Amino acid sequence: DGGITQSPKYLFRKEGQNVTLSCEQNLNHDAMYWYRQDPGQGLRLIYYSQIVNDFQKGDIAEGYSVSREKKESFPLTVTSAQKNPTAFYLCASSNSGSRGTQYFGPGTRLTVL
Amino acid sequence: GESVGLHLPTLSVQEGDNSIINCAYSNSASDYFIWYKQESGKGPQFIIDIRSNMDKRQGQRVTVLLNKTVKHLSLQIAATQPGDSAVYFCAETPIFYGGSQGNLIFGKGTKLSVKP
Numbered sequence: 001d002g003g004i005t006q007s008p009k010y011l012f013r014k015e016g017q018n019v020t021l022s023c024e025q026n027l028n029h030d031a032m033y034w035y036r037q038d039p040g041q042g043l044r045l046i047y048y049s050q051i052v053n054d055f056q057k058g059d060i061a062e063g064y065s066v067s068r069e070k071k072e073s074f075p076l077t078v079t080s081a082q083k084n085p086t087a088f089y090l091c092a093s094s095n096s097g098s099r100g101t102q103y104f105g106p107g108t109r110l111t112v113l
Numbered sequence: 114g115e116s117v118g119l120h121l122p123t124l125s126v127q128e129g130d131n132s133i134i135n136c137a138y139s140n141s142a143s144d145y146f147i148w149y150k151q152e153s154g155k156g157p158q159f160i161i162d163i164r165s166n167m168d169k170r171q172g173q174r175v176t177v178l179l180n181k182t183v184k185h186l187s188l189q190i191a192a193t194q195p196g197d198s199a200v201y202f203c204a205e206t207p208i209f210y211g212g213s214q215g216n217l218i219f220g221k222g223t224k225l226s227v228k229p
Binding site for chain 2: 004006033040041042043044045048058090092101102103104105106107109
């Protein structure tokens with residue numbers, strides 16, 4: 001099956017802890033993205049990567065970090081510096097950085113206890 | 114700042130009727146638009162897209178209309194079914210968004226409810 005996978009589906013963490021969300025794609029897409037979605041809201045861009053070993057901040061990058069060591073993987077770390085981390089996190093990928101349609105994974109719901 | 118928005122946060126239709134979901138965008142430089150469907154607890158699914166050199170594009174039971182004069186985008190769903198119940202987002206790609214092409218700007222979404 002081709003697609004984007006995110007794990008885990010649900011994640012709980014205590015305040016002050018860092019946590020890493022996984023995103024993997026086997027679509028051979030160059031570009032990958034991380035979004036945050038809050039209840040009743042649209043998607044806000046956290047980080048994106050258009051090529052391996054390169055990534056750029058999105059609109060709300062503070063308190064988050066990413067890496068892009070492999071084309072198929074783009075993990076997101078939510079650090080303790082993120083003031084309000086409870087949200088639904090969505091990963092996406094696209095064929096190229098030039099206005100390719102983005103395809104989304106199933107999402108990870110992070111809850112900070 | 115410039116953003117993509119939707120006229121109505123909720124829309125309720127009877128099963129079998131046609132649905133029209135509207136979206137206004139403010140960036141006249143945007144040249145690519147996408148509609149996504151998001152069911153509860155899931156990631157958005159691509160429905161249909163349209164480029165700015167087109168006014169209309171049809172898919173299976175869905176049609177997207179683009180009016181560049183008034184910067185308006187709409188999604189029409191024919192013979193709406195219970196399975197169409199979801200939140201629908203429009204998204205745009207401004208040509209020079211943050212200096213990097215390909216990034217999408219999403220509206221807040223319209224929740225479509227289909228009554229049996």
